[in-house]
Amino acid sequence: MQISQDPLVWLGAFVTLSILSFVFWNDSPFYNYVQSAYLGVAAGVTVVVGWSNIKNQVITPLMNGNYSILIPVFLGLLLLVRYIPGLNWVARYPVAVLVAGGAGLGLANTVQAQFVSQIKAGLLPLNSFDNILMFVGLLAVIAFFFLTGRTTHVMEKLKLGWVTRLGRIVLMVAFGASFGTTVMGRCSILIGRLQFLLTDFLGL
Known part of the structure; x- marks a missing residue:
């Protein structure tokens, strides 16, 4: 050592x-x-x-x-006016611009990331067991959200209650895997620090 x-x-x-x-x-x-x-x-x-x-x-x-940069600078300075009594209402205008711009950009990115990309990822060719399993799980989860509540008794009469139960199982497996991944990530950080102490510091 x-x-x-x-x-x-x-x-x-x-x-x-x-x-x-x-x-x-x-x-x-x-x-x-x-x-x-x-x-x-x-x-x-x-x-x-x-x-x-x-x-x-x-x-x-x-x-x-490039003097056009003075426009966002002016809007940014207006945000500080809210601390001046009697003029704090002026800060509403740059806040409105920020909220509107952020909402527009966020909406476009959200639609692309959470809807379009998810739909593309779900449309898999059914040429392997993994793709078939993912497609069945996708349909079961969709059925769990859309066919529960008032339509539960209808599903039971049609002998299709197992579909929503399968969706619940898929969700629990997904949440468990996500939690396990989080725990593994934290453990890897701890293991990295212990390796640093034992090898780099103590020279073991």
Whole structure:
């Protein structure tokens, strides 16, 4: 075993152990220190990134003669007017522009991502067992949402109640797989930090 001599590795090990100390000692001073340092660094990075955006997207275009950039700058400055008593109503106009533009862009992306792409993904050629299984599961889930409630007794009379039950099973399997993937992702992060401590720091 040969402990690393790299000060950055020591810093990483200190931060990792300080964060993990929350598991054993809820409110340890090391955890509070690292948490405060993280928030401070994040705030500093936010300020630097904000100034970089202003410089690259406002100052540089103005220096190059692109004065149309003054329109979004003016709208952005109007957002700060809401803190001035008597003029806070002016901030409604840039907020309306932001909401309208965001809603338009979001609606277009949502339709493409959550409707068109999902429909294309569901229309699979039935030439393999995986595609057949996915297609049957898709139909069962659709039946679960559309054929439950008032139509449940009709489905039972037609001996098709198993379709909605199959859809419920498919949904539970999907939610379980999603939860398992989340847990595996968190475990992989923990394993990565433990490997860092054992190999990079302790040299085992």
